[in-house]
Amino acid sequence: HALKAAPRILRADHSDALDHIAGDAAAAYPPETGLKRFRRHLLFLKPDILIVIDDIRLAGDHDLELRFHPEQQEASLEGTTIRTAGAKAKLRMDVLTPCSGGIAAEKLPLVDRRYVKNDFMTVRLKHHGDAWKSAVAFSWSRTLSETSAVTMEDRGGVWLFKTASGTVRFDWKTGGSTLVR
Numbered sequence: 001h002a003l004k005a006a007p008r009i010l011r012a013d014h015s016d017a018l019d020h021i022a023g024d025a026a027a028a029y030p031p032e033t034g035l036k037r038f039r040r041h042l043l044f045l046k047p048d049i050l051i052v053i054d055d056i057r058l059a060g061d062h063d064l065e066l067r068f069h070p071e072q073q074e075a076s077l078e079g080t081t082i083r084t085a086g087a088k089a090k091l092r093m094d095v096l097t098p099c100s101g102g103i104a105a106e107k108l109p110l111v112d113r114r115y116v117k118n119d120f121m122t123v124r125l126k127h128h129g130d131a132w133k134s135a136v137a138f139s140w141s142r143t144l145s146e147t148s149a150v151t152m153e154d155r156g157g158v159w160l161f162k163t164a165s166g167t168v169r170f171d172w173k174t175g176g177s178t179l180v181r
Helices: none
Strands: 009-013 017-022 035-045 049-068 076-078 081-085 091-093 102-111 116-141 151-154 158-163 166-171 178-179
Touching: 009 178, 017 178, 035 158, 035 166, 035 178, 049 158, 049 166, 076 102, 116 158
Parallel strands: none
Antiparallel strands: 009 017, 017 035, 035 049, 049 116, 076 081, 081 091, 091 116, 102 116, 151 158, 158 166, 166 178
16 A cells, blocks of 8 residues: 555456456565566356466565465365365365465465454465466355366467366467357
8 A cells, every 4th residue: 555556457358158357466566575577367267167377477586375265264175176165155276287385275364454364264375486377277166066177288378278168268478368169
């Protein structure tokens, strides 16, 4: 707030089957962090899959973390898949890109400007370096039926996200996405 930072929306595309929102959040971080780029793409494959793609660049090597906070307070970690379940729904997180520092699902304190909440479920993806391109897929089921798996194929400048309902193509050069059935 003191920096009067101005993160920005880079794109907001909508279709009947796929929405794509992209933003640049680097301006929200103090300059001393060395953060040069933090772009996040949200690809919503309707009705039940969200793919989060992050493009992070720093001035030098650092330890980095991406944190996600599922609503449920219990989670299981099986390889690169995290699962949670509530009374009426299930959530599955597939970590689709390597994390040099590993993946953890644990309860940690959450410190906010307004409060501290102890024992808050946190999924942490850890990496060390000066750049990190990350992809995580979230799928959910409003019933207690099984959630959809998402896989990724890296074709250099294009990432393909494969699901039971189709393939989403993300182009790093243009920053655009398309749904291929």
